[in-house]
Amino acid sequence: MFRLFFREHAAFIVFQAVLVAFIMALYWLDGFRNVDTAIYSFVISTLLVVTFLAARFVKRYHFYQKILAIPDRMEHAIQREARSPEQLQSEKYLQELYRLYQNEAQALYASQNRHLQFMNQWVHQMKTPLSVMQLLLQEEGELDKNSVREEVDRLKSGLDTVLMNARLDTFEDDMQIEQVSLRAMVSEIVTENKRLFISKRVYPEIDMAEDCVVATDRKWMKFIVGQFLTNALKYTFEPNKKVYLHAECADGNAVLTIRDEGIGIPSSDLPRITKAFFTGENGRKTGESTGMGLYLAKEVCDKLGHKLTISSERGQGTAVSVSFFNQDSTTGGQDDVVIENRRSDESVRREGHPSGVESTELRSGKR
Numbered sequence: 001m002f003r004l005f006f007r008e009h010a011a012f013i014v015f016q017a018v019l020v021a022f023i024m025a026l027y028w029l030d031g032f033r034n035v036d037t038a039i040y041s042f043v044i045s046t047l048l049v050v051t052f053l054a055a056r057f058v059k060r061y062h063f064y065q066k067i068l069a070i071p072d073r074m075e076h077a078i079q080r081e082a083r084s085p086e087q088l089q090s091e092k093y094l095q096e097l098y099r100l101y102q103n104e105a106q107a108l109y110a111s112q113n114r115h116l117q118f119m120n121q122w123v124h125q126m127k128t129p130l131s132v133m134q135l136l137l138q139e140e141g142e143l144d145k146n147s148v149r150e151e152v153d154r155l156k157s158g159l160d161t162v163l164m165n166a167r168l169d170t171f172e173d174d175m176q177i178e179q180v181s182l183r184a185m186v187s188e189i190v191t192e193n194k195r196l197f198i199s200k201r202v203y204p205e206i207d208m209a210e211d212c213v214v215a216t217d218r219k220w221m222k223f224i225v226g227q228f229l230t231n232a233l234k235y236t237f238e239p240n241k242k243v244y245l246h247a248e249c250a251d252g253n254a255v256l257t258i259r260d261e262g263i264g265i266p267s268s269d270l271p272r273i274t275k276a277f278f279t280g281e282n283g284r285k286t287g288e289s290t291g292m293g294l295y296l297a298k299e300v301c302d303k304l305g306h307k308l309t310i311s312s313e314r315g316q317g318t319a320v321s322v323s324f325f326n327q328d329s330t331t332g333g334q335d336d337v338v339i340e341n342r343r344s345d346e347s348v349r350r351e352g353h354p355s356g357v358e359s360t361e362l363r364s365g366k367r
Contacts, residue, residue, distance in 0.1 A: 001064045005057055013049070020045045063087055111169060114276055121277070121290045122162055129154040150195055157230060164223050164296060171303050175217050182212045182247045182256055189226050190245070193233065201239035202232075202260075208247035214254045214324040216304055221322075224297040225258070228320045231293060232260035235282055235318070259319040265312035273310065274298040 024038050129151035136147055167174050190204045232243045241261040248255050269280040276295040283289030301308040312318035
């Protein structure tokens, strides 16, 4: 403690010694050479400096005790016995640091808890497709490859969700903004989910211009639009329904809308559907919801600067819209709107879509 005090005041002691020596030398050169008076002045000056330092040491004694002691808890490191302006400012600084530390620690704890809870739910959910594939393998006769493919798709979708959830914390490092054609992206997503369309006997209807282009991150947008499309199919229980995919581009803005004819969302659940782990009434019925799809979609939209809008009426379906603001979105100079998606829809038809059911966008010919 004394060593710390001395190091803190070493410059002051040296300055006082030099000052006294300078004054005595000045008087000596001026002809005032009384040795007794010089010694008396030196002793008085030394006593005054020592008295000042002793009083200062007593005043700062508890402060030195605090900073030299190793605290066992973070809050114990905060000074609460400050007396000097310097100590008061140090106390405020430490309190602000402690507040920032608490906020970061709580955010980290919440993030870790969210990841752990999500992984627990995801592992439980992934048991279903694994069990189905195990049962299929145990059946006698020819293996139903289409059923296996459906379960593999479910596993792949679950793995993608886990991967995107893990990347969300480092979103800025993973983000890459580029010009994306909405129609090309939507067509690709429909193709990737064609087996789910077939198994649910639901038909995609795409209504957007070929050259409707927005500035966004293609990978993240594919993920969240895939989430919307999967939810639309998952909660459409009746066959021969449609999922409408529509985009409007005008004046530098664009709106992409996915609307289904499913069971809809209860009004009581709507305010909470983007909360993490909220499964709602529909999710509890199916038992296949992790409550993370719409949460991740909202987080991604917020980070990309897009607006997510969800509207629904029970028994009438759900509409999800993503608004792209101040984009270099363009529409061609023509007034026609492309409704058919021949590439993705023909591939759906080739997979053996149920005969006797006809949809505008699933036919290879014109309307």
